Amino acid sequence: MRVVLSWLREFCPTELSAEELAELLTSKGAEVEAVERPWERLRGVIAARVLEVRDHPNSDRLCVARVHTGSGETEVVVGVRNMAPGDIVPLAGPGAMVPLLPEPLAAREIRGVVSNGMLCAPDELGISHSHEGILILPPDLEPGTDLKRALGLDDAVLDIEVTPNRPDFLSVIGIAREVAAATGAPLRIPEPTFPEEEERADEVATVRVEDPERCPRYLARVLRDVRHVASPIPVQARLTAAGMRPISAAVDATNYAMLEVGQPLHPFDLALLKGPGIVVRRAREGERMVTLDGVERVLTADDLLICDLERPVAVAGVMGGEVAEISEATTDILLESASFERGGIQRTRRRLELSTEASMRFERGVDPEAVPRGADRACELMVAWCGARVLSGAVDVGRAPERRWVSMRTSRASMLIGYEVTPADAVSVFDRLGMRSRIDGEVVHVEIPGYRVDIEREVDLIEEVVRIQGYDRVGATLPPVRQAGGVPETVAFLGRVRELLVRAGLREVQLVPFVSETDLALVGATDAIRITNPLQAEEGWLRTSLLPNLLKAVRRNLHRQVRSVAIFEVGTVFRLVAGRPEERPSAAFALTGVADPGWTGGGRVYDVFDAKGVLEAVAAGLGIRLDHGEALGRPFHPGRSAAVLLRGERVGVLGELHPSVAAALDLTGRIAVGELDLPRLREAASEARIVGAEIPRFPPVRRDLAFVVDVDVPAAAVEAVLREAAGELLDACLLFDVFEGDPLPPGKRSLAFSVDLRAPDRTLGSEEADAVVARIAERLARELGAELRTG
Amino acid sequence: MEPEQARRTLETERERGLRAIAEAASLDDLERARVTFLGRRSPWSEVQRSLGSLPPEARRELGRLANEVKAALDGALAARRAELEALAEDELLRTDRVDVTLPGRRPRPGSFHPLTIVQEEIVGIFTRMGYRVAEGPEIEDDWHNFEALNIPPDHPARTMKDSLYIDVPGLLLRTETSAVQIRTMERQEPPVYVVAPGRVYRREAVDATHGSVFHQVEGLAVDEGISFADLKGTLEAFARALFGPERRVRLNPDYFPFVEPGAQVAVSCFLCDGSGCRVCGNGWIELLGAGMVHPKVLENCGYDAERYTGFAFGMGVERVAMVRYGVNDLRLFYDGDVRFLERFEGAA
Ligand SMILES: [Zn+2]
Numbered sequence A: 001m002r003v004v005l006s007w008l009r010e011f012c013p014t015e016l017s018a019e020e021l022a023e024l025l026t027s028k029g030a031e032v033e034a035v036e037r038p039w040e041r042l043r044g045v046i047a048a049r050v051l052e053v054r055d056h057p058n059s060d061r062l063c064v065a066r067v068h069t070g071s072g073e074t075e076v077v078v079g080v081r082n083m084a085p086g087d088i089v090p091l092a093g094p095g096a097m098v099p100l101l102p103e104p105l106a107a108r109e110i111r112g113v114v115s116n117g118m119l120c121a122p123d124e125l126g127i128s129h130s131h132e133g134i135l136i137l138p139p140d141l142e143p144g145t146d147l148k149r150a151l152g153l154d155d156a157v158l159d160i161e162v163t164p165n166r167p168d169f170l171s172v173i174g175i176a177r178e179v180a181a182a183t184g185a186p187l188r189i190p191e192p193t194f195p196e197e198e199e200r201a202d203e204v205a206t207v208r209v210e211d212p213e214r215c216p217r218y219l220a221r222v223l224r225d226v227r228h229v230a231s232p233i234p235v236q237a238r239l240t241a242a243g244m245r246p247i248s249a250a251v252d253a254t255n256y257a258m259l260e261v262g263q264p265l266h267p268f269d270l271a272l273l274k275g276p277g278i279v280v281r282r283a284r285e286g287e288r289m290v291t292l293d294g295v296e297r298v299l300t301a302d303d304l305l306i307c308d309l310e311r312p313v314a315v316a317g318v319m320g321g322e323v324a325e326i327s328e329a330t331t332d333i334l335l336e337s338a339s340f341e342r343g344g345i346q347r348t349r350r351r352l353e354l355s356t357e358a359s360m361r362f363e364r365g366v367d368p369e370a371v372p373r374g375a376d377r378a379c380e381l382m383v384a385w386c387g388a389r390v391l392s393g394a395v396d397v398g399r400a401p402e403r404r405w406v407s408m409r410t411s412r413a414s415m416l417i418g419y420e421v422t423p424a425d426a427v428s429v430f431d432r433l434g435m436r437s438r439i440d441g442e443v444v445h446v447e448i449p450g451y452r453v454d455i456e457r458e459v460d461l462i463e464e465v466v467r468i469q470g471y472d473r474v475g476a477t478l479p480p481v482r483q484a485g486g487v488p489e490t491v492a493f494l495g496r497v498r499e500l501l502v503r504a505g506l507r508e509v510q511l512v513p514f515v516s517e518t519d520l521a522l523v524g525a526t527d528a529i530r531i532t533n534p535l536q537a538e539e540g541w542l543r544t545s546l547l548p549n550l551l552k553a554v555r556r557n558l559h560r561q562v563r564s565v566a567i568f569e570v571g572t573v574f575r576l577v578a579g580r581p582e583e584r585p586s587a588a589f590a591l592t593g594v595a596d597p598g599w600t601g602g603g604r605v606y607d608v609f610d611a612k613g614v615l616e617a618v619a620a621g622l623g624i625r626l627d628h629g630e631a632l633g634r635p636f637h638p639g640r641s642a643a644v645l646l647r648g649e650r651v652g653v654l655g656e657l658h659p660s661v662a663a664a665l666d667l668t669g670r671i672a673v674g675e676l677d678l679p680r681l682r683e684a685a686s687e688a689r690i691v692g693a694e695i696p697r698f699p700p701v702r703r704d705l706a707f708v709v710d711v712d713v714p715a716a717a718v719e720a721v722l723r724e725a726a727g728e729l730l731d732a733c734l735l736f737d738v739f740e741g742d743p744l745p746p747g748k749r750s751l752a753f754s755v756d757l758r759a760p761d762r763t764l765g766s767e768e769a770d771a772v773v774a775r776i777a778e779r780l781a782r783e784l785g786a787e788l789r790t791g
Numbered sequence B: 001m002e003p004e005q006a007r008r009t010l011e012t013e014r015e016r017g018l019r020a021i022a023e024a025a026s027l028d029d030l031e032r033a034r035v036t037f038l039g040r041r042s043p044w045s046e047v048q049r050s051l052g053s054l055p056p057e058a059r060r061e062l063g064r065l066a067n068e069v070k071a072a073l074d075g076a077l078a079a080r081r082a083e084l085e086a087l088a089e090d091e092l093l094r095t096d097r098v099d100v101t102l103p104g105r106r107p108r109p110g111s112f113h114p115l116t117i118v119q120e121e122i123v124g125i126f127t128r129m130g131y132r133v134a135e136g137p138e139i140e141d142d143w144h145n146f147e148a149l150n151i152p153p154d155h156p157a158r159t160m161k162d163s164l165y166i167d168v169p170g171l172l173l174r175t176e177t178s179a180v181q182i183r184t185m186e187r188q189e190p191p192v193y194v195v196a197p198g199r200v201y202r203r204e205a206v207d208a209t210h211g212s213v214f215h216q217v218e219g220l221a222v223d224e225g226i227s228f229a230d231l232k233g234t235l236e237a238f239a240r241a242l243f244g245p246e247r248r249v250r251l252n253p254d255y256f257p258f259v260e261p262g263a264q265v266a267v268s269c270f271l272c273d274g275s276g277c278r279v280c281g282n283g284w285i286e287l288l289g290a291g292m293v294h295p296k297v298l299e300n301c302g303y304d305a306e307r308y309t310g311f312a313f314g315m316g317v318e319r320v321a322m323v324r325y326g327v328n329d330l331r332l333f334y335d336g337d338v339r340f341l342e343r344f345e346g347a348a
Helices: A005-011 A018-027 A172-183 A233-241 A249-261 A342-352 A357-364 A368-386 A410-417 A423-432 A458-469 A489-503 A517-522 A547-559 A608-622 A659-664 A678-687 A715-729 A766-784 B003-023 B027-038 B043-053 B056-095 B114-128 B178-187 B228-243 B295-300 B317-325 B330-334 B338-346
Strands: A002-004 A031-036 A043-055 A063-068 A073-078 A088-097 A107-110 A113-116 A157-161 A196-200 A206-209 A217-224 A265-269 A277-282 A288-290 A296-298 A304-307 A312-315 A333-339 A389-392 A395-398 A404-409 A437-440 A443-448 A564-577 A580-593 A636-646 A649-657 A671-677 A701-710 A730-740 A748-757 A787-789 B139-141 B171-173 B192-201 B213-224 B249-253 B259-268 B284-293 B308-316
Touching: A002 A005, A002 A172, A002 A233, A005 A018, A005 A157, A005 A172, A018 A031, A018 A157, A018 A172, A018 B249, A043 A073, A063 A088, A073 A088, A172 A249, A206 A217, A206 A395, A217 A277, A217 A368, A233 A249, A249 A265, A249 A357, A249 A368, A265 A312, A265 A368, A277 A333, A304 A342, A333 A368, A342 A357, A368 A389, A404 A410, A404 A458, A410 A423, A410 A458, A410 B228, A423 A437, A423 A443, A423 A458, A458 B259, A489 A564, A489 A580, A489 A608, A489 A678, A517 A547, A547 A564, A547 A580, A547 A671, A564 B338, A580 A608, A580 A678, A608 A636, A608 A649, A608 A671, A608 A678, A636 A678, A649 A659, A649 A678, A671 A678, A701 A715, A701 A730, A701 A766, A715 A730, A715 A748, A715 A766, A748 A766, A766 A787, B003 B027, B003 B043, B003 B056, B027 B043, B027 B056, B043 B056, B114 B192, B114 B213, B114 B228, B114 B317, B178 B192, B178 B213, B178 B295, B178 B308, B213 B228, B213 B317, B228 B249, B228 B259, B228 B284, B228 B308, B259 B308, B284 B295, B284 B317, B295 B308, B308 B317, B317 B330
Parallel strands: A196 A389, A206 A277
Antiparallel strands: A002 A157, A031 A157, A043 A063, A043 A088, A063 A073, A073 A113, A107 A113, A217 A333, A217 A389, A217 A395, A265 A333, A277 A304, A288 A296, A304 A312, A404 A443, A437 A443, A564 A580, A580 A671, A636 A649, A649 A671, A701 A748, A701 A787, A730 A748, B139 B171, B192 B213, B213 B308, B249 B259, B259 B284, B284 B308
């Protein structure tokens, strides 16, 4: 809501400056986001009388105006010709400034004629948006008069963010009430006055409300002989500053009254209303009408219509229709001032995606008591601005509801606020707010005016007390928390996984969890959850895996010439399970580029073993064992990937991307990734127990054993057989070398294990160790065709 | 051997031996000298072996001399060995030296995301005050996200933040962590002291200060006798723990459907101490929305709103992180740019 300061002061003559008011209103809950001065840059523009308008000697389009400035004559070149000798026009002479131009004006030659400044159009002065012609000023302005002062263009605008609970702040009077309550300055709201004709409104038009729940009150005033003229210039300036477009005096009067009182109004051309009569009814399903903006609207049975006796003429509380719109030809007006139920307006506004000044107010709640005042104020203005004649009385159907009384216990207020509130304190607050109240022991009963739609129960009154007394009066205490704080295991576990991944040398990322159908296809998801109204249609699904967006982050980094990318995310993935959404925390990581870009790194690039190492570090850190199953299909490299198994059950994936998948994602080089389903890891980790077992006292016998096997025998199989054959005496087994090539024959490789044998109760003899080695060699030879290399 | 000849031999050997040892240029030379002068075939050994055939008096005297010579040679050998070893070590160290200004061989550095760091810090402050962490789903139903929070279907507050709905009727991506308030109160009886960190979603175009996804930390305290002053005190304690002991807290009235009275909470700027700077503008950093839990919300959760009162607050984690780290574009948090993430290696 943009409130023009001079307008506000008409109702509450506060001495405070715009900035002081801004601070005060903000501290009371009407947050002033900005103080603007639309005419701050207007300087030196005066009224001038046109003496002569002649053709520009060197241009068909331009003309030259000779004007009287009050102290002399001057000439300016003008691009339009709407002014005639005798007209009073705004002149910005050399040195003057207008809001629309960045620099002061100067005399300059335009096609051979010196122009001493310019004549101003309304938009150049910030009076309206019109640029069609030079602004013609009232004839009684003396040439030489400074326009800033004469037109009241020395004003400030408070731009107020109105919270949905305070629709009364959507009016100048509403803000004035708040300023009066906050400052103690008087509040003066004059009753509109205007003469009424003998002819009665209810003899001319009828009103029938078929849905009194959705339209509790409908009041129509009738005006005749409404002249089609422009509003007074200061009014146009005020409307423009308030953010509305001046149109014609009749329309401006309804907008002006709405901004002032908060009551939306709608003028119909009486001559175009069939009957003439108004019927307020629900639309028929599929009924159509064209609104003022020229759009044909298809309505539902939930939409409320304003109709004449034959057809719809407006969508109630939202927008008028084309058929009874007022125009230059209009002489008689039926002026609507009505109450509409909030929810209905909101539903219609949403369905039609059509938000207007009227709907915005109605859906928040308009003071039901303001219906007559709104209409009367507009009538008063149309009498003044358009010479309208107002018929006597109104066609008035329905009435404002009774005022509510709400009670507040001062003991409850004291307890909730945290300082002592007496009944007298409370009454003085409600007095300042202009609300009638009554003390009854420790209870204060308060009559709630129609404009305070937000006050429903005791706590709302308590808020008024602390708000008006000031939040800075509230002390600072701590509640008696009688429990130990803490984090549930589910949350703590995610922190633990993050910690392990950071310790493994990865950087944490957080990514937006929306994905495309291509992303879903990449990870083979068929149970993804679709977003009904995504912001971007192409990212219309919730991720089922962290990998697609992680890969995009990798790509962004590679495109930025980052040499080494090692990132992870811990976050929620979403799936539809039996028609219901399921959320599971997941952890995924990706490594690509040079493993150690430093001078000692040797240029080695990340591969599947780096990913596997990360996985091993996580498993070790959680005290669990992860195994590796069969190779994975796309998007993974068939020879460099594996399912990750926990107790034989698949809990994740590990591997390099398939080269053609990587290429399709615009990724180059090896991309090693892994993803783990965290709930299952958490279960296993919660069972893990650390045992501070006895540290062995006797020395081990260490034997380095190299076995030559076929290359397709998995190292894990060799190690498994070795461990089994070694039996209880095996203390540790480390695969320390893998070798292929000369002198080994093709198709063979050597796997070298460093094997520590140890007995718990004695120093192991070398004969015993030899026997174990022999047993290992024999089992491996028999089961895997392995040959123990000697020497 | 004559005693006199033996004496001369010992004297000569001592002299020659000491000279040879002193001249030994390497440990090998030294070993050769030891063998030459003290080995089994050395003149000294010969004398030693002949001692038995000498008269007792000469045997005693020459025996002593032989021991003296051996001791002198042994001593010289040990001293020279030590010298030579030191030289050898010097040589070794000289050839082994490197350019220590070369960069170190560094373990791959990991780092936490700034939002994780800030969120953990915020949560930590409250858990140390005795709050417990509460959780709720990111996909919520209308009841928990709106209705129970005193936001009925026609409420204008629903238009303030357009929500993202999913293709399951009645479900949406939660717009506030406030939904966790309801889930917590439905689950447990008062007293309640919880904080709920989590992701929230809005149907909002992404720019430097707006995102469709962001993080909030919600707090809720419900107990007998909880007052607005308790809220102010709690937030003041929080602000001081997060931004330093000098911080002040300012509450202005604001509106959220699920609290009454409601407040917009600002903290005096930690950079300029409230005098106004580029980060804060007017000296105050708006940090949270808060208020006393609306009795309707308590009633919706089956609480006795006459007996229990409470406060709730919610803050944006991104907002805190932006202020704390001087980040001016929200999108940096969700890009995964390694160059950005590197900056937080030193954050604790
Ligand atoms: Zn500052």
